[in-house]
Amino acid sequence: MIFSSIFLGAIGPGSWVLIALxxxxxxxxxxxxxxxxxLGSGIKEFKDASKDETQDKEENN
Known part of the structure; x- marks a missing residue:
């Protein structure tokens, strides 16, 4: 029950401040x-790789 409440927004602004600290x-x-x-460069690489994958699928069809 507690586990599901975390994903439903039980983490409030005070909790985020404690996590940041x-x-x-x-x-x-x-x-x-x-x-x-x-983290930013990893996200950028992921986006580039997913674009390449999408373009490869379009070329094969």
Missing amino acids: AVLLLFGGKKIPELMRG
């Missing part, structure tokens, strides 16, 4: 921009 304490202020850059 925990991440800041764990990784430090200098590491977070590096992590975000890595």
Whole structure:
């Protein structure tokens, strides 16, 4: 029952602040921009790969 309530929006703004503070304490202020850059480049690569896959399927049909 508790597990399903988390996915239905039980995490409020206060919880997000606590999560952000925990991440800041764990990784430090200098590491977070590096992590975000890595995450952004990973998302960009994923989008590029999915576009290539879609174009390959269109060419084969």
